[in-house]
Amino acid sequence: MRRTAALVLLGMLTARSVLADNCTEPVADSSCLALLGKSLDGLSALGKEYLNMCYSLIVDYAEIPDLPGLVLDTASNGQRSYDGWILDPVMTVDMVQAGMVEPLDTYIAADASLNWPDFIRYFRQVSSVYNGTVTGMPLAGKVSTLYYRKDVFAMANLSPPSTWDEFLTIARAMNGSDFNADGVPDYSICWQVINCLEDTVVFSQLLTPMIQALGTKSGWMFDPVSMTPLVNNEAMLKALSLYKELLSYTVPLPRGAQCMLAHMPFLQGS
Template identity: 30%
Template sequence: MKRHVALTLGLMAVLSLIVTACGGAATTAAPAALPYQGVTVNVLTFTGPQIAEPLQRHGPEFEKATGAHINVATVPFSDLYQKALTDFSTGTNSYDVIVFDPQWMGDYVAGGYLEDLTDRVKANKDLQWDDVGAFFRDFSATYQGKTYTIPLDGDFQMVYYRSDLIKTPPETWDDFIALAKEYQGKDLNGDSKPDYGTCIAMKRSAQSYWMVSSIASAFLQSQGTGQGGFFTTDNLQPLYGPNEGFGAALDVYKTLSTLGPPDQLNLDVGDTRGLFTSGRCALSIDWGDIGPLAVDPATSKVQDKVGAVILPGSKKVLDRASGKLVDCDAKTCPYATNGVNHAPFAAFGGWSGAINKNSKANVKDAAFAFLAYVSAPAQSNVDVTIGKTGFNPYRLSQFKSRDAWLKSGMSEKATADYLGAIEASLNSPNMVLDLRIPQNAYYQGTVLDTAIAQFLAGEIDKDATMKQISDGWNKKTDELGRDKQLAAYKATLGVTK
């Protein structure tokens, strides 16, 4: 019985396909024909207004223009990675487009699940590829020299501070600690309750491992993006291991864990954003989201009291040969400003759209056209200024024209500060790429994250932490094949040299 229904449905589907195909062929002469009439594109992303809302908003517009129906399916954020990977790797192929984190590409490309978009990107005019920031174009969207995704969002970490309290933003991590110490326990929002020096998402299995990388990068990478901030490029030895550079970063992180709310070890970015925008913290490390959130009266008590600045740096950097910290000079820190080595960390990488290789050809065309439409300046330059969306700036034109920002409610100074910090990070030749080798989720999300959590909770000391991370990473590398992993690591770095 069920079988019959399935057969009938299948037949009907085939028939309707033939009909549409014939119809398409028959009506090509008519000028009114829409290019993707009758095509349905299934898009997968996570539930919530951040990404799904703009896609759902642009879907009907796109359908009107091209005839392709956009169907947005969502799953909870925390399970997006496994869900899409399970779907693709078992050949279920329920989705044509996934809007995901390009940091996961290592696994998706290794499995050959994603369509190579290199030629399409070159051919498409709406997209204005050159307008996309070089970092997103060459790193985020690209893996081993081929373009697989279209960026919809720009992500890296910055420091936010209360500009009404702090006049000189921190330049080094030592400055950051000094400022945090100064404001810890003081009332910062006029409710006569003691507030906090810094609010950092140190919760386990949340964002803590990106936060520690934001600190460590300044000590570990000084020779430009191509040097890599996670491993040595000769034999893939972990830099997150027993050496003075990582040790110094761990000291900073541990000190900061005492200069915040008492339950800082249990805060994720949702909590720290809430605390910061309600005026309870002097400093915070975060992605671009705080900018738009801080101007929204529904969420913020600190409108126009927020400054942003590139991640602090260090005056000493790691010498990889000896494992010791050395002073910055023209040779050790070629990109230093005022003798301080900044290494802005492109954590996560920014939400991007990718296309399933196994979808039908016309669906792939429609899917690409849709992603290009959403990413095109006309749409995205407005989307990035809406606080509700999770889209942060990633196009050059989004920095140049500030009208949309002012219109969204940001003051002149806040706009200049916010965009200035993003631009400074984005233009840094010493930007640190997030780790993108096969199974990087295990390296960071399991090994690094667990060790850092144990270190902060005092379960293990500094030396044990460094050893635990490097042992765990080396074990995984050997399991997966050191040469293969090294090649993948170098390939992700090579493209931006």
């Protein structure tokens, strides 16, 4: 764990020795606690920005199971003080209730260079907000996007789907086509859902449009007020049915293959 942190900070400390001579004020240290392996490229870029402002960024890392306890311990016993945390927003509730989070709305309004409206709406209105107040700044995130073969759709005289039912109809019709002219029938969907982390993401995206009549206020696995499970209903049955059929049109991941951010079958045209 410490070795990982040292590798990330090495470039920062090297740059600091160059930039510190150009600073009119002494270099000050800021420290943060980060989820191990979380946005390392983003941390490197953030460290360089700190150096430009005559600060250095010292990062400690923790494994996922250890992070909540370490974060909340800093508020209860003061063993280690951090200026910030880099973690998943699911921990925001506990941190706000422990008085550990500074509201950021005033700072955001005063910083035109931040260009806050340019952030993806989910990150600035949902994951960064608790009880109507911005409590964190997005450092990195993922957004699901539909990619499709324009040439294949044009030849089939099809338009991109705008609903899951349309998605299913197109996938069903195009499955088994030979997209790369190699004489072998191809699958119509290039998800990585089996044995990869995309299965829960895909299923939640199938279910939530049908179950959240009031948007995120409705909850999707549990009622946000009573915590009653929202699983015994027609929306869940519909989502499961869609998911099952869509999986049958999805290119299988070869045994032992590594899950990748890029969907190689799509990039290879197969």
